[in-house]
Amino acid sequence: ATPTAIMVATGVGANNGVLIKGGDALERAQKIKYVIFDKTGTLTQGKATVTTAKVFSGMDRGEFLKLVASAEAASEHPLAKSILEYARHFHFFDEPSAAKDAQNHGLDSKSYRWLLDALDFSALPGQGVQCFIGGKKILVGNRKLMTENCIAIPDHVENFVVELEESANTGVLVAYDNNLIGVLGIADPLKREAAFVIEGLVKMGVNPVMVTGDNYRAARAVAREVGITDVRAEVMPAGKADVVRSLQKGGSVVGMVGDGINDSPALAAADVGMAIGAGTDIAIEAADYVLMKSSLEDVITAIDLSRKTFSRIR
Ligand code: ADP
Ligand code: MG
Numbered sequence: 001a002t003p004t005a006i007m008v009a010t011g012v013g014a015n016n017g018v019l020i021k022g023g024d025a026l027e028r029a030q031k032i033k034y035v036i037f038d039k040t041g042t043l044t045q046g047k048a049t050v051t052t053a054k055v056f057s058g059m060d061r062g063e064f065l066k067l068v069a070s071a072e073a074a075s076e077h078p079l080a081k082s083i084l085e086y087a088r089h090f091h092f093f094d095e096p097s098a099a100k101d102a103q104n105h106g107l108d109s110k111s112y113r114w115l116l117d118a119l120d121f122s123a124l125p126g127q128g129v130q131c132f133i134g135g136k137k138i139l140v141g142n143r144k145l146m147t148e149n150c151i152a153i154p155d156h157v158e159n160f161v162v163e164l165e166e167s168a169n170t171g172v173l174v175a176y177d178n179n180l181i182g183v184l185g186i187a188d189p190l191k192r193e194a195a196f197v198i199e200g201l202v203k204m205g206v207n208p209v210m211v212t213g214d215n216y217r218a219a220r221a222v223a224r225e226v227g228i229t230d231v232r233a234e235v236m237p238a239g240k241a242d243v244v245r246s247l248q249k250g251g252s253v254v255g256m257v258g259d260g261i262n263d264s265p266a267l268a269a270a271d272v273g274m275a276i277g278a279g280t281d282i283a284i285e286a287a288d289y290v291l292m293k294s295s296l297e298d299v300i301t302a303i304d305l306s307r308k309t310f311s312r313i314r
Helices: 003-015 023-029 039-043 061-072 078-088 143-148 155-166 194-203 216-226 237-248 261-269 281-286 297-310
Strands: 018-020 032-038 049-055 119-124 128-133 136-141 170-176 179-187 207-211 230-232 253-258 272-276 289-291
Touching: 003 018, 003 023, 003 297, 018 297, 023 272, 023 297, 032 039, 032 237, 032 261, 039 207, 039 216, 049 061, 049 078, 061 078, 061 128, 061 136, 061 170, 061 179, 078 170, 078 179, 136 143, 143 170, 155 170, 155 179, 155 216, 194 207, 194 216, 194 297, 207 216, 207 237, 216 230, 237 253, 237 261, 253 261, 253 297, 261 272, 261 281, 272 281, 272 297, 289 297
Parallel strands: 032 207, 032 253, 207 230, 253 272, 272 289
Antiparallel strands: 018 289, 049 179, 119 128, 128 136, 136 170, 170 179
């Protein structure tokens, strides 16, 4: 392709909300053999909603939700935000003490006056959160978080979590004072175009792959809905870049689509990194393409544009 053709294509992309950082990235997209999709916020809307809250101890449900929300109050994770939003429905303005920085959650701080003080908060990426409330340790997160803290998961709790995961929910476990006290089920709906885009890519001869930090069973349930068979789950952020490199072995050109901080190493490692426009700045910086409309259809637009610009025969 001539420099003029590349310039024209870059302009066509920009007019369609597909920002391309340079002619090399434009050229590589035509050869893409695999496209790896992050799950949360990329294939899904990133609007997590609590669907279930089950208490296994004798604790009152409102107290349980108050504890969990207080533990998650300092977290930026979409799962944390959904838990606060859900717990908020159970508590109103009648508990004056212990105001938390609710502004972080984009909501009126008065709505959160009922939150309890949480000390020594720490976020454990890919696992959950930990802190101390009322002098006792609280853990909110996945199985890995529980096992690493030597919290036993009774069979009836495990069975409940499995059930949630089979219906595409993320199971969030809660331990307080070294006992497993309850489980939340959180669902995040697919983007409406997701399944059509996956079908389209397959027709174009491109292999779709899903990668996520979420549990394997939950990931597979989402993958089934969207039509992806190659699923890599329970992957830590650095591991996402390893998935890219393993597919690149043998010379395949690999695209990666993601939105989060935890996707940026993989976006940088990919031959063609595509960031969701609504995603985090770090992901946008690491990528070669920015999909400004945050629509997965533009993964196809990007590949099409490259193919039309660079190959004579198609
Ligand atoms: P993804 O790759 O889908 O963006 P993450 O790496 O952000 O996922 O998180 C992986 C898993 O870690 C989540 O599915 C959840 O089980 C757990 N997790 C992470 N942060 C939190 C949190 N703040 N509260 C509860 N669970 C969490
Ligand atoms: Mg994501």
